[in-house]
Amino acid sequence: MAERCAVIGVGQTKCASKRLDVSVAGLVREAALRALDDAGLTFADIDAVVIGKAPDMFEGVMMPELYLAPALGAVGKPMLRVHTAGSVGGSTALVAAHLVTAGIHQRVLTVAFEKQSDSDAMWALSVPQPFAAPLLAGAGGYFAPIIRAYMRRSGAPDHVGMKVAVKDRLHALKNPYAHLHLPDISMKVVEDSVVIWDPLHYLESCPSSDGAAAMVLGSEQAAAASQAATGRRPAWVHGMAMRSEPTMFAGRDQVNPQAGRDCAADVYRQAGVTKPRADFDCAEVYVPFSWYEPMWLENLGFCEEGQGWRLTDEGATSMDGGDIPWNCSGGVLSSNPIGASGMLRFLEVALQVRGEAGEHQVDGVRRALGQAYGGGSQFFAMWVLGTEKP
């Protein structure tokens, strides 16, 4: 990174199954205005806007950023639209951050959203394509066999996934923006929910949400100005990376993808992280289906391969006594506006590092990891934020 970059403003909407009170423009503007307010800025202070979302068929609007330009104060400014599948919320933040680290802009507004109630994600993910095996089962249908492969490979007991489902929903009770608030969640409740994609129960799956996330990213100078104006400290970018690999080829390890491991290695090298479990105070990781927590614990190097399920089972990732709390916000299992889900991970670690996470704040966070993935576990975006100027 040539120039320093920090998160200087954070804004998100309440996630819900149907946000019937707002249009798409109203939804993204709600998050954007909150982020600007948090940074002590207005649209006039912003140099460029970078927006991301998952497939356009999720709302039925082709390249909706064109229509959203005025709602995001982008008229007369540069505007970019990112789409990298499920990782897009993370990638969008990274594209915006690079505009600052490259020295092009001082203050960039980045926004990600999905208004899934405008369409049907299950349908949009399952449109038959020529010469491709029809999926017709949404993302869960794609990932369930990979989860089975992980269970077989690691020897993990059946209950570990349900444990994640309970833990993240308990975390969500501390986050007023989370979509799902399930105060009566328990292993029994999860187990009693219907199996929708073996081995996944209904409550081991993410919901379908309407929601948006926004951040203002600023240069060193912009960060100092915002801190002086608002009293809120910046969260500094210590490392950022993206990696992609093909969807399919013979011998590809979809359980523990190389692109995820490479991406983590890159971002850790930049941030000087050598022992992730010890070096991070918390992490927000894209876990749309319960079993992806133990799988990503391994992929991200928090433990040896095959041991991730033990960390989950021991409660290491719980806010309630765990040493590496994961997804204190409730994670994707509690809120899933798909295009924004990655940015919510990136945004939540900013909240943690700034000490602004409210009830789900982990004490004394100095450094935290945000991760998003997409496609067939093939697109990865990560960043490391810290309290110290890098």
Added chain:
Amino acid sequence: MPAAPAPRQGRRPVAVVSFAQAPNVRRDTAHNEVELLLPVIGEVLGNLGITKDDIGFICSGSTDYLIGGPFSFVAALDAVGVWPPKSESHVEMDAAWALYEAWVRLQEGDVDTALVYGFGKSSMGDLGKILALQLDPYVMAPLWPDPVSLAALQARALLDHGLATERDFAEVAARSRRSALDNPKAQVAYDRSADDLLGEDYVVAPLRRHALPPLTDGAAAVMLAAGDRAFELCERPAWITGIDHRVETHALGARDLTSSPSTAKAAEVAGVSAGPVEVVELHAPFAPQELVLCRALGLPVDPTGAGSTSVNPSGGPLAANALMAGGLIRIGEAAARIIDGRVSRVVAHATSGPVLQQNLVAVLEGA
């Protein structure tokens, strides 16, 4: 080693060092998007004698709405073969904006090369209906305004303000298609006079058939390289000395369609007026838009092409109009004229959205 011209923006000179495009055709039923891209990416790397292992960053531009399914960029990535895994990104925009993202990424010094590509097959669906879905979903899309009708509104505004004549539109079309005779990748090329073209019927008044772009299946790729790496790969790199892009409001009723303030602003930031413009490649799918863009860029409005700036020597989008690749092709065509030594300073323009809502301008120079 010669020195790169100092860029107006960014900290590091970045150049186009290679460009390739697929033949632009009306309907390519034999190749899917990956098959369309494979030879193009092979050529853009092969020109330089490098392989995918030499690529530091990848960025592409495309839209799911042409294929009618989600994630068209995911399958397209197989045309590169990102194994071992690569640092890669995608914009749901014309690939000219992917080039912008790659240009930004190359500023930081940790990577020196980037592959940019874009693709679009208009033949997969009814473009008139598809592009209507690009409009405000609450108040415009339900009326299904097709792109030809919107361009006709713009053309009518030009006529009503006395800024153009129907003959101007015909001269632009005649000159563009005549230029396209020298472009083996062009789809529509002919030598017909403006008088002849004015005899055509209106498609949507005041636009006659000649003022409309063809429907095209196509793909293109560009390799960027930064600093000394550009000179290692290419004898005469096309240095991007200025690049900027701006968006306007989406509300058609709030825009003056006879002007393009976003192009003017981008041109100012990119430094178009800082030197002579020998060649300009304009992403003006409809003939009247060339006149709007020339004014916005501060270039003489010259439909017959008699002036000192050569406008769309490739034939431009009137000769081939691959959606999502067309803007990148303008940059590639302009750069190619520097790489092959014909000229020293060119301007490339790309557009996105209904009737020039969003515009990108790049200035490229030889060392």
